[in-house]
Amino acid sequence: MNDIERALRRALRDQPPVHADPRLVKAVLLGIRKRRRAVLAATAGGTATAAGAAVVIILALTGTSGAPGGANPAAAPAGGIPWTNRTAPVYTPPPARSLAAPTAKYAACTASDLTGKAGDVSLGTGRITQYIVLSNTGAHPCTLSGAPSTLVGVRANGRRTTLATGNTAGTQSFGFTGPANLRPGQSAQVAIATTDMCSAASTGGTDDYSTVTVRIGTSGAVNVSLPRARPLNVICGAVGVSAFGVPGTSSDQSSSPLNVLTASAAMPGTVTAGTTARYTVTLHNPTGQAVALSRCPSYMEFMSPLGTMPGSGASRYYLNCQAVSIIPAGGSVTFDMQISVPGTTGDAKYGWALQGTSVQTGGSVTITGP
Amino acid sequence: MNQTERMTIEGFARARLPALLRFGYALTGNQEAASDLVQEALVRTGARWSWRARREDPEGYTRRVMINTNVSWWRQRRREWPTASPPDRGYDMQYRDYELWRALSSLPARQRAVLVLRYYEDLSEAQAADLLGCSIGTVKSQSAKAIAKLRAILEASALEAK
Numbered sequence: 001m002n003d004i005e006r007a008l009r010r011a012l013r014d015q016p017p018v019h020a021d022p023r024l025v026k027a028v029l030l031g032i033r034k035r036r037r038a039v040l041a042a043t044a045g046g047t048a049t050a051a052g053a054a055v056v057i058i059l060a061l062t063g064t065s066g067a068p069g070g071a072n073p074a075a076a077p078a079g080g081i082p083w084t085n086r087t088a089p090v091y092t093p094p095p096a097r098s099l100a101a102p103t104a105k106y107a108a109c110t111a112s113d114l115t116g117k118a119g120d121v122s123l124g125t126g127r128i129t130q131y132i133v134l135s136n137t138g139a140h141p142c143t144l145s146g147a148p149s150t151l152v153g154v155r156a157n158g159r160r161t162t163l164a165t166g167n168t169a170g171t172q173s174f175g176f177t178g179p180a181n182l183r184p185g186q187s188a189q190v191a192i193a194t195t196d197m198c199s200a201a202s203t204g205g206t207d208d209y210s211t212v213t214v215r216i217g218t219s220g221a222v223n224v225s226l227p228r229a230r231p232l233n234v235i236c237g238a239v240g241v242s243a244f245g246v247p248g249t250s251s252d253q254s255s256s257p258l259n260v261l262t263a264s265a266a267m268p269g270t271v272t273a274g275t276t277a278r279y280t281v282t283l284h285n286p287t288g289q290a291v292a293l294s295r296c297p298s299y300m301e302f303m304s305p306l307g308t309m310p311g312s313g314a315s316r317y318y319l320n321c322q323a324v325s326i327i328p329a330g331g332s333v334t335f336d337m338q339i340s341v342p343g344t345t346g347d348a349k350y351g352w353a354l355q356g357t358s359v360q361t362g363g364s365v366t367i368t369g370p
Numbered sequence: 371m372n373q374t375e376r377m378t379i380e381g382f383a384r385a386r387l388p389a390l391l392r393f394g395y396a397l398t399g400n401q402e403a404a405s406d407l408v409q410e411a412l413v414r415t416g417a418r419w420s421w422r423a424r425r426e427d428p429e430g431y432t433r434r435v436m437i438n439t440n441v442s443w444w445r446q447r448r449r450e451w452p453t454a455s456p457p458d459r460g461y462d463m464q465y466r467d468y469e470l471w472r473a474l475s476s477l478p479a480r481q482r483a484v485l486v487l488r489y490y491e492d493l494s495e496a497q498a499a500d501l502l503g504c505s506i507g508t509v510k511s512q513s514a515k516a517i518a519k520l521r522a523i524l525e526a527s528a529l530e531a532k
Binding site: 002004005008011012013028032090 | 380383384387391396405408409412413416469470471472474485486489490517520521524
């Protein structure tokens, strides 16, 4: 597998956890019912149209009720930092540091050096990965190499089953770098991958293990209790176990010092098709320390009619950092914004995000004819 | 469709929705498009639910509908905006692997579906071909073309950033 294929696999599986949000699940179920009603009405010669149904569904998904933009002010407040026409490129995350594969530096860890706990769960379509965190709680540094010699699952009734022997996940790295050289207090991880792609899982079947036992070479084993709400379900049979390792460093937006800011947009409730709309974005700093815009941040904005791919045709500009270079502690700064309104009339969504950060806002708007 | 059958499709939808949404996200790179895709596919799956539940794998059918619907929507979008830039990741997206997602969004929907099935679902070429209703050779060639295009886009993007 080459570098692109590896990056592709990681990116596709590294999805935001919003998919498990019960509100979204509820909204989709509601949308299915509405869509079905619209189909039935259309079949019966009713007036419901697919486009109308789509609007209802998307509004349900966004949690907006009533007319889009209805909650917005009739006109955006004026008097913000003037907009500046300085276009920005698409944000490119800084390249991750390429680290040479580590070599074992210390004596091999034994089971008595380690304690374990359940880590994150990663949900990919067809694959569920439970991470197990193993910490060196001994007095000396040690190196955790290879993979668990066996992974045993323990059911709630105490029955034990060997789920895997050695590294059964093949060359999948799960983003780990190994072996893990652990000073006291440091942690390594091992990933347990299962699947929910089988008919038994589709019908709600379970084969749950409440505890896993990770055997470390021949030195013994570390028992890890899994949260009651998310036991290891191996109903589909296959279990992949990774080698031990330390999660790689990532250079994503999570480290941006701007992430402490919150954003809110004030867009007119109605804008005219084919024109340039003016709105404002207020950045608020809720912390006790000023946030400097020393390396002038750029933002991405879009306005997309419902029924089209939200985010299409996005524009990118820099903030007007010549006018303001700091957001004071506990303070807010309002920036004037401009955006090209699509030529399609009807309801639309807009979004605004500081590139390379988690700072974002957005809402709904109605596009009317000129 | 009687009440019992309706409850059954809703039960299926409730149980499999998170996985289907993740699949939709992988296909579209967009949360709301994924939601729309899943709704459309589940409505179609539910149209002959009792027959489908008895005769075939409902989840496999739903995923097939999602792939085909996404291809259809992609063609429609391409006709409507022939010069538009590739769909952006929504404002609610994280920016990890941004360039790769952006490159993915520029691929034809069919090629993207091949990549999703091969590198996300871990399906074999034969399984992917079966789901897509094409030959193994087509899966191989589409996959190779898609990877080559991704590489070209990412390399060009890296050069631009220098």
